[in-house]
Amino acid sequence: MYADVVFPLKISPLTYKVPKDAQNDLKGRIVKAPLMGKAYYGLVISVTEEAEIKEKKNIKEILNVHCHFASESTLLFLKWLSDYYLMPMGIALKSSFFEEAVKTAVSKSSQSPTNNPRQRILGAGFGDKKIARFFGDPNHQGAQQVERLAIKAKNNEEKIKAENSELLLIYNCIKNKNYKSFLYHASSISQEYFLLNEVLDKCRLSMHGAIILVPEISQIEGLASMLKNIFDERVCVLHSNLTKKKRIDAITRIIAGQSDVILGTRSAMLAPLMNISFITVLNEHNHSYKGEEGLRYNARDAAVMRGFIEKSSVLLSSICPSAESIYNAKIGKYTTLVSNEQTDLKRPKIKIVDIKKENVSTISRDILKEAKNIASKGGRFLFLVNKKGYSLIRCEDCGHVAQCNKCGISLVFYKGKNIVRCHYCGNEEAVIESCRGCRGFNIKPVGAGIERIKEELERALKINAFLIEKTKGISKTITELPDDFTSFIVGTTYAAKKIRDKKLDAVAIFNADGLLAQPDFRAYERAFQEVMQISQLIKTEGFLYLQTWNPKNKILRFIKNYDFQGFYKSELTQRKSLNYPPFSRIILFSIFIKKDTDRLLHDIQKIIHHYANINGLELLGPTVMPSAMKLFIHSIQILLKSKDRKMLHETAKRLLQEIEGLKDIKVKIDVDPLKI
DNA sequence: AGCACGCCGACT
């Protein structure tokens, strides 16, 4: 007997001999095996009678067998992650909390090897065990609790049945362990939470394993208390910022079956749950679900795949779903849940302010007028500016904007420190006195960063504005302000994230044009989503100002009217005509090189030449850019695009192999990139 | 990952 073992390393599975006295259910178990003269922990992914590799005499034997880590479904999911994101399976395993699982498995089995909790649970049936805890001991108060819950659940079922037949569909899917993905376009963030609460509360007893994802760690706390109300100690929080010990504790609880409701960020999607009946991704459009390094999986897409494999329901929700998800709902891949409040909902009024008409370069008169009004009432006003510092500096005589000597990027003027700074290389210099273009001295600030907006507000309104800035170590948050504080807050988009559950009277966005001018096919979508998100921070009778130089932009019209239908229609039409996702799939190659650009570029060109004329495949690039990575001077990008996902993956795999054959390079591969 | 091997520049 032979077993294929994956290690949490950048290597493919390796074959080992199975010891004669080993358990016959090795598949999915943690084992210790010799590797390079040492013993490593790995995962058995398959067991066969005959080994497939040539030199059979060199095959070593497995040293120790530990508890189960992965079910059949989890193994399929790991395989999918590795195949889809074009990474060795070991990397997928490493991202799946395998090392934490090893820690718990080893410490448990050393105490009592035959009394492994994971084995016990598998034997008894995971679901039965959960229910047994509720029904088990008749003298225990749990029995009364269940009775009460049952009555409550019955009432709820009838109430919700009358309200929304689609909700019943979710309940049934969860109960019957059927796969189905739902897309809920909520009209407010609280609605998103409300629906989740309904589903969880209603299905508490039929729920055996659940994963609840939020995009940011800061969103976990509030949701955790809601979940604990329903599931008590079954809830477990899991995110990358946990300390090592806490993370191991969490994995221990999950593996022991003590926790089966997992609340976390992106990485929690890979939690080692043996059973899953419900997965939800809140704020599904959020870009932080996509990884930027290592295994670059999108947790939202992984949720749908894991749900499919595990036969569980998947609920994606958002106040502004991604165009991809809207499309998937349209073609029937997802079932749409419609918010009944959607039509007659009161929302803050959005005003587009044409700054070109006015003879001011920073804050328009309309916004200042409303700011005065709000200041007099003691309200809250948030000013979002996309630039740090005070301004750029420009020579009034020749129009030359001061730039960094090394990087060629515009220098940012910091008035308080009286310096200029390059945001690319971080170099700081004393403020520039004379123009490098014409040697003149007529230098003026141009444009407005947060410092300048703050200064102008304070001068015009005779108030103190509060600056929220992302600085290393220090992060002021709005919650630090007393509730009765008359707050005028200035900050970058970072500031918007720091404000929660505080209803603002108004928000002004100064960077609307910058948002729309991003060199990315998703720029409009991001702009639309960002404004929708920000509108959630404002009282329904409040105002949202968008200051722009291009008030005619059609996206601004969709934004102003909260016209989701119009926006998605326009966006999908655009994507279709340019053959971008969701009408095609893309894979991005980034090749980093240190030197010798010409030789390598020539080699790369020679390789990709063979890929240029494949039917149904579009190849863009190679594009050479300065590398953002230290140690490397250039990055070469190649984009593969195709309607045929299978063919795209096969081609990308071949291309990856060829490029990895080159020397002095480093390749990063990004499947379904969000930034290109 | 981690270890060996091998190729180049610096140095008692």
Add this chain to the structure above:
DNA sequence: GTCGGCGTGCTC
């Protein structure tokens, strides 16, 4: 001459 930097390749 040799020491040690790190780039590359392999691990059943």
